[in-house]
Amino acid sequence: MEGLHRVSEYKWEIPRTAKSGMRVPGTVFADEELIALADRDRALEQVANVAFLPGIVFRSLAMPDIHWGYGFPIGGVAAFGPDGVVSPGGVGFDISCGVRLVKTALSEDDVRPGLEGLLAAMASNVPRGLGTRGRIHTDESVLRKVFAGGAKAVLDMGYGRDGDVEHAERLGSYEGADPDKVSRRAYERGADQLGTLGSGNHFLEVQVVEEVLLEGAARDFGLFEGQVTVMIHSGSRGLGHQVCTDYLQVMDRVVKKAGLELPDRQLACAGLGSREADDYLAAMACACNYAVGNRQALMHWTRRSFEQHFSSPERALGMELLFDVSHNVARFETHDVEGRRTEVCVHRKGATASFPAGHPEVPEAYRGTGQPVIIPGDMGTHSYVLVGSSEAMAESFGSTCHGAGRTMSRSRARKTIRGSELRQRLASQGIVVMAGKDSLLAEEAPEAYKDVSRVVDVCEGAGLSRKVARLRPMGVLKG
Amino acid sequence: MNCRTIEHTADIGIEVEAGSLDELFAGAASGMFSLMVAPDSVSPAESREVSLQAADLGELMFLWLNELLYLSGANGLLFSSFDVKRIEGFALEAEVKGEPADPGRHRMRQDVKAATYHELLVEERGDGWFARVIFDV
Numbered sequence: 001m002e003g004l005h006r007v008s009e010y011k012w013e014i015p016r017t018a019k020s021g022m023r024v025p026g027t028v029f030a031d032e033e034l035i036a037l038a039d040r041d042r043a044l045e046q047v048a049n050v051a052f053l054p055g056i057v058f059r060s061l062a063m064p065d066i067h068w069g070y071g072f073p074i075g076g077v078a079a080f081g082p083d084g085v086v087s088p089g090g091v092g093f094d095i096s097c098g099v100r101l102v103k104t105a106l107s108e109d110d111v112r113p114g115l116e117g118l119l120a121a122m123a124s125n126v127p128r129g130l131g132t133r134g135r136i137h138t139d140e141s142v143l144r145k146v147f148a149g150g151a152k153a154v155l156d157m158g159y160g161r162d163g164d165v166e167h168a169e170r171l172g173s174y175e176g177a178d179p180d181k182v183s184r185r186a187y188e189r190g191a192d193q194l195g196t197l198g199s200g201n202h203f204l205e206v207q208v209v210e211e212v213l214l215e216g217a218a219r220d221f222g223l224f225e226g227q228v229t230v231m232i233h234s235g236s237r238g239l240g241h242q243v244c245t246d247y248l249q250v251m252d253r254v255v256k257k258a259g260l261e262l263p264d265r266q267l268a269c270a271g272l273g274s275r276e277a278d279d280y281l282a283a284m285a286c287a288c289n290y291a292v293g294n295r296q297a298l299m300h301w302t303r304r305s306f307e308q309h310f311s312s313p314e315r316a317l318g319m320e321l322l323f324d325v326s327h328n329v330a331r332f333e334t335h336d337v338e339g340r341r342t343e344v345c346v347h348r349k350g351a352t353a354s355f356p357a358g359h360p361e362v363p364e365a366y367r368g369t370g371q372p373v374i375i376p377g378d379m380g381t382h383s384y385v386l387v388g389s390s391e392a393m394a395e396s397f398g399s400t401c402h403g404a405g406r407t408m409s410r411s412r413a414r415k416t417i418r419g420s421e422l423r424q425r426l427a428s429q430g431i432v433v434m435a436g437k438d439s440l441l442a443e444e445a446p447e448a449y450k451d452v453s454r455v456v457d458v459c460e461g462a463g464l465s466r467k468v469a470r471l472r473p474m475g476v477l478k479g
Numbered sequence: 480m481n482c483r484t485i486e487h488t489a490d491i492g493i494e495v496e497a498g499s500l501d502e503l504f505a506g507a508a509s510g511m512f513s514l515m516v517a518p519d520s521v522s523p524a525e526s527r528e529v530s531l532q533a534a535d536l537g538e539l540m541f542l543w544l545n546e547l548l549y550l551s552g553a554n555g556l557l558f559s560s561f562d563v564k565r566i567e568g569f570a571l572e573a574e575v576k577g578e579p580a581d582p583g584r585h586r587m588r589q590d591v592k593a594a595t596y597h598e599l600l601v602e603e604r605g606d607g608w609f610a611r612v613i614f615d616v
Contacts, residue, residue, distance in 0.1 A: 041488050068488040070597030070613055093593040093615045130515070130580070130587045133555070188553035199590045200616060238552040241592045241615075245545045248596065252538065265537065265596035409486040410589070410616065436582075440589060479590075 001044040004028075004035075010064075010462035014048050021263065022051035026060040029396070029462045037407055037450060038066045038073075046073035049263040055084020055272070057337045057344060061396050063351050064458040065405030065450060071266030074350035074406075077399045079335065081344055085269035086277045088251060088284070090347035091330045093244045095284055096291035097235030098326035099374040100168070101385065102299055104306070105318025106228040108208045111474065114309060115206065119434050119475045121305040122204055126298060128197035128479040129436040136195045136297060143190055143290075147179040150289035151296040151324070159195070159300035161315075166363060168324035169353065169371075172292045174331070178282035182239075183246045186283075190239030190290060195297030197234050199436065199479030201444060204302060205231045205376075206475040207383060213467040217387045220369040221322055223469045230319075231383055231471070232298050233376050235328070236291035243287045247280040272345055281330070288329060295324055322385070323372040327352045327402035333361070335397050346397045354388035354400035354465045362388070373465050375456060377404050379433065379478075380426055380446030383471040384456045391463030400465040404452035410443040417442040426476075435478035444478065482510040485611070492598070492613035500536075501563040503601070503608040504543055504571065508561040511544055511594065511614065515551075517586035521559035523576030533569040536601040540610060543571060544594035555580050591616055 003018040007027075012035050014026030026047040028035060038044055043066050050072055051060040057079050066075035071089030078090060111118065127134055136157070138146070145153045151165050151172025165172040182190075197204065209227045212218040223229075236243075251268035254276050262268070270276035299321065303314035310317060330347045337344060355362050355371040362371045373386035381404075392398045408416075419438025422445050426433050435441040459465045480502050485492040493510040497503040512518060527550055533539035550556060558577035565572045580587075592615040600611040 043488075070490065070595040070615060074489055089596070093595075129582060130590050132582070185549050185553065189549065191553075192555075241552070242549060245549075245593050249538070249542065252541075252596065253534065256534065265599060268596065406489045409488055410491055411484060411486060437587070443589070 001039055004044060010458050014044060019048040022048055024051050024056050024059050026051055028062040028066060029458060029464065030064050031458050034064050034450065034454065034458060041068040043068045043073040047076065049267060050076055050078050052263055053078065053085055053087060053267060053269060055080045057081045063399065063401040064455045065401045065403055067405045067407065069349065071264055072347065072349040075401065076349045077347065077351045077396055079344040079346045079397045080272060081337065081342060082272060084272055084345065086272060086280060086330055086345055087267055087269035087347065088244050088247045088280055089266040089268060090349050091284060092328040092349055093241045094235040094328055095240035095243060096288035096326040097328045098291060098295065098324060099376050100232045100295050100299060100324035101322040101374045102230040102302060103222055103318060103320050103322050104228045107226045108228060108474065111206065111228045115432055115475050118206065118305065118309045119432060119477055121309045122302060122477050123434055125301040125305045126197055126204060127195065128477065130199050132196055133192040134195040138191050138194050140187060143187055144179040146194065146293045147182060147286035147289055148177050149173055151292045154293035154296040159297045164296065164321050167321040167365060168292060169326060171363065172296065172324065174285040174288040176282055177285035177289055179286055181279045181282040182243060182286050186239050186242035186246065189242045190237065193237040193239065194290065194294055196237060197298060197479045198237055199440065202234045202479050204298065204477040205473050207231055207471040207473050209469050210472040211470045213469060214387065217369050217468045220366065221372055221385065221468060222320065223385060229471060230302050231376060232295050232302065234294055234298060236287040237294065239290050240287040243283045247283065250276050284330065288326060291326065292324060323374060325352050325374050335393065348399055350402045351399045352402050353398055354392040355398050356388050356390040356393060373400055375401060375403060375452065377452030378446040378449040379444060379473055379476045380429065380431065382452055384452065384467060385469045386456060386459065386465040387468050389463055389465055392465060395462065396464055400459045401455050404449040404455055406448055407450050408448040413443045413445055413448040414439050417445045417447065431473050432475045433478065441478060480506040482506050487613055490614055490616050492611060495610045496607060498607045500566045500608050503610050504540065504566065505561040505563045507540060507544060507610050507612060508547055511591060512558055514614065515588055515591050516557050517588065518559045520584065520586045521557045521577055523560040524578040525556065526574050526576045529573045529575060531571045535569055537599050539569050539571055540601050540612065541594055541596055541599060544612065547575060548591060548593060557585060589616055
């Protein structure tokens with residue numbers, strides 16, 4: 001990328017002069033290896049393209065897991081002031097795709113002997129894969145409740161218990177949701193998918209805490225070495241895809257009418273405060289609530305599976321929610337911009353909020369420690385729990401990475417990796433995998449991803465978050 | 480009509496060449512569903528009519544492919560036959576055929592979440608037409 005230069009150990013700048021039309025410079029958090037990976041495809045150009053959007057403040061940012069997306073890069077973060085815009089492409093089609101981590105009181109020795117049986121129980125309880133329908137009956141009135149209420153609405157339907165919503169971002173519910181702003185088509189697509197995992201990179205994973213890396217925070221989060229956890233990665237399913245599609249069309253026409261020149265049509269946007277922007281944000285919040293509700297239902301069936309397998313109530317098994325994060329989202333937050341407290345619309349497209357101790361948006365249970373950040377890695381290596389930091393507030397609008405980030409295309413992964421061999425290789429490492437199809441398994445092979453440990457190390461080096469614990473996969477259930 | 484898949488780090492795209500605009504749109508739909516399921520495993524048992532109006536050809540392609548994803552997602556259908564009857568200006572009329580998805584019988588490939596506007600191209604080239612579409616998968 002023209003003009004790309006290093007400004008400090010983990011920070012690279014794309015100057016405004018890199019592309020005519022950039023309103024602010026770009027900053028990418030990376031080391032030499034990760035910046036070289038980002039420079040191989042169009043990801044850095046996408047960082048520059050985001051800087052064209054009206055009203056962008058500070059910088060167009062990218063986290064160390066950056067890779068080529070559509071419109072925004074994956075790993076992109078951008079904030080817009082009152083004269084700025086909201087862009088559905090800056091959130092993505094899988095609105096509020098995210099991760100939750102469920103703790104247990106079980107050790108690896110408790111789970112290892114019957115691991116395949118446990119995964120089989122999870123597989124039979126959790127609808128997953130292409131073309132599957134959910135187990136929850138959702139007519140329009142039920143959907144409206146979920147759109148408005150998020151995890152709490154799903155909990156009130158009997159899928160959860162006390163302590164769940166208290167341990168989720170924004171208590172499992174997004175403000176400003178208006179079910180009337182969701183199209184009929186989105187209702188139809190959302191009707192039978194609540195409580196389904198989906199496919200692609202979505203998964204349920206039984207893990208073990210391999211190493212605690214920050215004692216105090218781990219204690220506050222209730223994590224200890226040898227502890228079994230379950231990670232749930234899913235999003236808003238067809239409902240979110242439809243909301244994004246609907247509003248992309250609306251905003252594409254807004255851009256055309258305004259005569260706004262953008263380097264990528266996928267960056268379509270509307271001015272904050274306009275009817276189009278307000279409607280999108282209200283529909284997006286509904287999709288976020290559906291996504292968090294979806295993960296709540298998936299957690300419910302995960303608990304049921306453990307109860308069936310261990311013949312013990314899940315409370316006795318210590319199945320408490322650690323936290324739930326969304327990594328595809330736009331929302332209003334207050335940040336320091338050029339020395340002034342300003343309300344900005346922060347877009348995180350493949351990036352996670354990383355708020356420090358004392359931040360008002362950190363749930364009370366973690367207010368003294370900082371927000372837990374859940375980072376899914378690839379199925380052959382590790383995942384991480386991080387904690388938010390005050391440096392992130394100054395550097396990245398309180399954001400850090402969201403995962404390992406792909407480095408190999410899906411088609412190349414399918415051509416070069418055999419799913420059946422991968423399954424055997426993972427089994428030899430003690431990782432049991434259940435996947436619908438071997439070819440889909442190959443797409444998600446560890447070598448298709450960057451090294452997640454390097455990504456979280458760069459985040460720590462750049463001050464965006466601190467590592468609390470490293471988790472190792474034991475059993476993976478793919479869509 | 481000629482359709483090939485193109486590489487994208489996180490997602491996947493297609494490039495289609497065809498002699499006419501009707502064939503181009505049919506070919507793009509066929510290419511998209513080929514990413515989702517082996518086409519020869521889906522029989523054209525049920526049909527749906529599609530009628531769309533757009534502001535330009537790029538938008539028409541975006542609306543067409545996403546309309547089919549909506550029909551597929553909302554009704555649990557897979558499509559394998561695409562008859563684009565008419566494209567006049569930026570309006571399209573088509574009949575598509577397929578059947579309810581059955582993961583036990585259909586050879587499913589991967590989920591396609593949406594057709595994106597990223598690097599979307601629909602243009603006349605020489606004697607024919609060319610399209611490029613990148614999907615979120």
